[in-house]
Amino acid sequence: MEVLFxxxxxxxxCLMFGAFAAIVVxxxxxxxxxxxxxxxxxxxLATKWGFRYYAKDPWNLPTxxxxxxxxxxxxxxxxxxxxSGEVDGRTVVCFDYRYTTGSGKxxxxxxxxxxxxxxxxxxxxxxxxxxxxxxxxxxWVGWDDIxxxxxxxxxxxxxxxxxxxxxxxIFHARLIDYLLRCGTSPSMEMNGVFxxxxxxxxxxxxxxxxxxxxxxxxxxxxxxxxxxxxxxDQSAPMQGGIG
Numbered sequence: 145m146e147v148l149f150x151x152x153x154x155x156x157x158c159l160m161f162g163a164f165a166a167i168v169v170x171x172x173x174x175x176x177x178x179x180x181x182x183x184x185x186x187x188x189l190a191t192k193w194g195f196r197y198y199a200k201d202p203w204n205l206p207t208x209x210x211x212x213x214x215x216x217x218x219x220x221x222x223x224x225x226x227x228s229g230e231v232d233g234r235t236v237v238c239f240d241y242r243y244t245t246g247s248g249k250x251x252x253x254x255x256x257x258x259x260x261x262x263x264x265x266x267x268x269x270x271x272x273x274x275x276x277x278x279x280x281x282x283x284w285v286g287w288d289d290i291x292x293x294x295x296x297x298x299x300x301x302x303x304x305x306x307x308x309x310x311x312x313x314i315f316h317a318r319l320i321d322y323l324l325r326c327g328t329s330p331s332m333e334m335n336g337v338f339x340x341x342x343x344x345x346x347x348x349x350x351x352x353x354x355x356x357x358x359x360x361x362x363x364x365x366x367x368x369x370x371x372x373x374x375x376x377d378q379s380a381p382m383q384g385g386i387g
Contacts, residue, residue, distance in 0.1 A: 182240070185349040186225040193356070195229030195238070202226065205239060209260060211335045213271065214342060218243035218254065231360050235262040238352055241342070258342040259355040261363055265374035267334040270305040270314065274328060294320050301329065310370075319365045323358075330355055332362070337376055339363065 183199055190197035206221035215221060220243060227238040241256045275289075290311050291298040297320045305311040314334070315323075323329045333340040339362060341355045 182346075182349075183225060186227060186238075186240075186352070189238075189349050189352060190227040190229075193227070193229060193231075193353075195227040195236075198226040198228075200224055200226075201239070205237070205241075206243075209338060209340070212260075212333050212338060212340050213269075214241070214256065214258070214331075214333065214340060218245040220244040220253075223258075231261070231356065232364065234264070234363060236260065236356065236359070238356065240346070254344065255346050256342045256344055257347045257352050257355065258340060259352065259359050261339040261341075261359045263334065263337045263339050263363065263366075264371060264376065265366060266337060266376050267314075267339075267374065268305060268307040268310050270303075270307075270311055270334040271332070272301050272303050272315075272329070273331040275300060275302040292320060293317070294324070297324060300324070313367060313370050314362075316365075316367065319362065322361060322365070326358060330358060 187197045189195075201223040203226075205223040205226070206215045209215050221241075222243070223239040223241045225240045229236060236259060238259045239257075241258050242253055244251050244253045246252055290303045290305065290308055292303075292312070292315060294317075297315075301323075303311055303315065330341045330343045332342075339359060341359045341362075343351060343355065
């Protein structure tokens with residue numbers, strides 16, 4: 145009997161290792177299948193919009209868009225499932241993006257869906273994101289963001305810019321009303337000739353299409369006087385390098 149118990153006790157670590165190995169294999173296979181499904185869905189969306197699709201980032205987008213704040217956090221920055229084309233004559237690039245903070249057991253990978261439009265203007269740095277509890281606490285000690293006539297919009301979103309006048313020009317009453325009707329707006333950045341819209345998480349492909357449509361509306365709602373004062377030639381080589 146002691147021999148049987150001894151044999152069982154000796155086999156237990158092997159059984160546990162085998163179970164752990166099986167779980168690892170299942171997770172790896174699940175990840176591969178999920179990534180393949182994502183690629184197929186993004187490729188289908190690219191076809192729907194008449195875009196080109198690249199499973200891997202052909203341009204090193206984190207470097208190309210380094211003027212935007214999202215691409216200046218963490219390490220191991222990587223874009224994939226890239227789509228590019230034109231909407232209303234404007235170059236647009238869509239992608240999945242991730243970066244890592246920390247290292248080893250304390251590392252964490254952050255995932256995003258993003259869309260970048262080529263702007264018809266040269267913009268100062270401007271950022272919009274959902275307002276958090278920390279933002280409200282910061283406002284109590286004087287670290288406030290830009291407020292607007294719409295109290296609902298000001299409470300829902302944190303807006304900051306190098307140029308407050310420009311922020312008011314862009315987030316005018318009609319655009320504010322549109323963004324409020326969108327439910328929860330994605331985070332948004334403008335800097336130079338780039339407009340970035342992004343949501344955290346891997347999300348659905350339908351959400352990428354939502355980002356596309358919101359970005360299209362934002363570009364179309366730029367006031368004429370801003371276009372006249374800050375307009376740029378979108379045919380310039382630097383701005384048309386991605387397409």
